[in-house]
Amino acid sequence: NAGVTQTPKFQVLKTGQSMTLQCAQDMNHEYMSWYRQDPGMGLRLIHYSVGAGITDQGEVPNGYNVSRSTTEDFPLRLLSAAPSQTSVYFCASSSRDRGYGYTFGSGTRLTVV
Amino acid sequence: AQTVTQSQPEMSVQEAETVTLSCTYDTSESDYYLFWYKQPPSRQMILVIRQEAYKQQNATENRFSVNFQKAAKSFSLKISDSQLGDAAMYFCAYRRIQGAQKLVFGQGTRLTINP
Numbered sequence: 095n096a097g098v099t100q101t102p103k104f105q106v107l108k109t110g111q112s113m114t115l116q117c118a119q120d121m122n123h124e125y126m127s128w129y130r131q132d133p134g135m136g137l138r139l140i141h142y143s144v145g146a147g148i149t150d151q152g153e154v155p156n157g158y159n160v161s162r163s164t165t166e167d168f169p170l171r172l173l174s175a176a177p178s179q180t181s182v183y184f185c186a187s188s189s190r191d192r193g194y195g196y197t198f199g200s201g202t203r204l205t206v207v
Numbered sequence: 208a209q210t211v212t213q214s215q216p217e218m219s220v221q222e223a224e225t226v227t228l229s230c231t232y233d234t235s236e237s238d239y240y241l242f243w244y245k246q247p248p249s250r251q252m253i254l255v256i257r258q259e260a261y262k263q264q265n266a267t268e269n270r271f272s273v274n275f276q277k278a279a280k281s282f283s284l285k286i287s288d289s290q291l292g293d294a295a296m297y298f299c300a301y302r303r304i305q306g307a308q309k310l311v312f313g314q315g316t317r318l319t320i321n322p
Contacts, residue, residue, distance in 0.1 A: 198252035
């Protein structure tokens with residue numbers, strides 16, 4: 095089925111470890127974003143991309159890195175995990191068509207101990 | 208910067224009754240989109256309804272409708288004939304038309320349906 099695929103669904107990291115959350119979409123969407131969800135704070139934008147080779151920072155970018163070498167893929171890298179990065183992470187994509195909402199992946203629950 | 212506020216952290220309603228979830232937003236833009244997303248316990252984010260700011264007519268999707276008051280910057284969601292499957296977190300979100308078109312979310316409202 096078409097959509098946004100995120101892996102892994104669950105992950106436990108030790109403080110200081112690094113990892114990459116994977117995100118892929120097969121809808122040829124131009125826009126892709128990463129959000130983190132924390133209790134009582136809704137979803138906050140980490141990084142976003144408006145097309146291959148173009149990325150920019152969102153509201154809470156510190157400690158995260160992204161790249162977009164293809165239209166389909168938008169991985170999120172945690173450089174040195176900290177307990178404050180314990181959260182649920184969502185990848186989302188959208189067409190440039192202004193009528194679209196974003197399509198979300200199923201999320202990754204990350205725990206940093 | 209745009210902001211979205213949901214002032215009701217939790218709401219509850221009896222099954223088959225009607226409930227309204229509130230959302231206010233702040234923007235200097237004249238044209239934009241507003242959305243309501245549902246997040247059930249499965250964690251999946253599901254688009255419930257969207258509203259185009261330049262349209263005066265309120266959007267409806269089956270049992271879900273909105274009351275869009277542009278001057279007041281208010282965007283409430285009404286759920287009619289509430290069902291047990293409506294229990295979820297509900298997020299209001301804003302998206303610009305121009306520029307990067309990022310989604311800005313409210314804090315969410317947890318809706319409980321009482322049988």
